[in-house]
Amino acid sequence: MDGVYAIMRDKRRPFALVPGRACAAHGGDDRQHPPSIFVVGCQRSDTTLLRLILDSHPNISCGNAYASWADWRRLASTHGWSVIDAGTYALGSDPATIRTQTCGTLRSFYDHGFTDAWGMYAYPSGRYNATAAPIINSCFAYARVYGGSLNTGPDIPAPYSIRAESLDGGNCNLAGQPCSSIFKRNYDSPAMVTGRLSPGANQWGLVQFYHLVTGSRPRNGTAPAWDCRNPDWRYHWSTLAEYYCADDFFNAVRAAMANWNGNVGAATPARVAQAWVAATPTLCETAGRPGLLRRCG
Numbered sequence: 001m002d003g004v005y006a007i008m009r010d011k012r013r014p015f016a017l018v019p020g021r022a023c024a025a026h027g028g029d030d031r032q033h034p035p036s037i038f039v040v041g042c043q044r045s046d047t048t049l050l051r052l053i054l055d056s057h058p059n060i061s062c063g064n065a066y067a068s069w070a071d072w073r074r075l076a077s078t079h080g081w082s083v084i085d086a087g088t089y090a091l092g093s094d095p096a097t098i099r100t101q102t103c104g105t106l107r108s109f110y111d112h113g114f115t116d117a118w119g120m121y122a123y124p125s126g127r128y129n130a131t132a133a134p135i136i137n138s139c140f141a142y143a144r145v146y147g148g149s150l151n152t153g154p155d156i157p158a159p160y161s162i163r164a165e166s167l168d169g170g171n172c173n174l175a176g177q178p179c180s181s182i183f184k185r186n187y188d189s190p191a192m193v194t195g196r197l198s199p200g201a202n203q204w205g206l207v208q209f210y211h212l213v214t215g216s217r218p219r220n221g222t223a224p225a226w227d228c229r230n231p232d233w234r235y236h237w238s239t240l241a242e243y244y245c246a247d248d249f250f251n252a253v254r255a256a257m258a259n260w261n262g263n264v265g266a267a268t269p270a271r272v273a274q275a276w277v278a279a280t281p282t283l284c285e286t287a288g289r290p291g292l293l294r295r296c297g
Helices: 047-055 069-079 095-101 103-111 133-137 190-196 246-260 269-275
Strands: 004-010 022-025 036-038 060-062 120-122 142-146 161-166 203-209 211-213 243-245 283-286 289-295
Touching: 095 103, 095 133, 133 142, 142 269, 161 190, 190 203, 190 246, 211 246, 243 246
Parallel strands: 004 203, 120 142, 142 161, 161 203, 211 243
Antiparallel strands: 022 036, 022 060, 283 289
């Protein structure tokens, strides 16, 4: 069965950031926010040196506003991550600015070894933008928007939008319980995740997750809180949409993989585009970069 793909995407950067000079432990399994290490001291007291020493440890990452290219390469080489381009432009930007901040970023990805970045662009906040669409379509194979269904190919019509299921927490799924009215929506079921990652022939499932958490954190003002302790997922809840119980997620993924039977594979958007190119012959080599494809335009 050809053309069956499932993708999981972690939207957030790989750091648990803390205001000020803070370093957050970052092991191979990013299932929850680990305890933070605070570097505190007076000026000129070697706090920068201590931070650099801590940052040299393979299981500690010092927080900053952005992950570096070296951070992404380490994630790719150590954990097999692939990287796509994500949107940052303001929705009201002029076309020249949009092009600079979308197509104009690809060369940096290529130069740092991420040669599949052309496979998909992520619209800011998952919102389609008619002004940006023809620009993005000229250099990216697909563009991510939010949606709750599988993608059916191989012919994805313009504007080449790919729907991603955004995995959300929220109220527990037990009416009448105190946890059933703490947020504006309900906690997503693991069965939904399994369904999105169990595509059929010529289908593509994409699930986007944010923060995977374990155990519980009590409610305290506006700080994120959750409870993942009960074996029954229906009791699980979080006070923010972007927090989901790690065990529910991984159990759902394992259930989906049990359905694959050798017919489904994990793939980057670029790989999907190459597999479906026969029906959409619009990919060209990038000028001066042999072997690097992009959407023709």
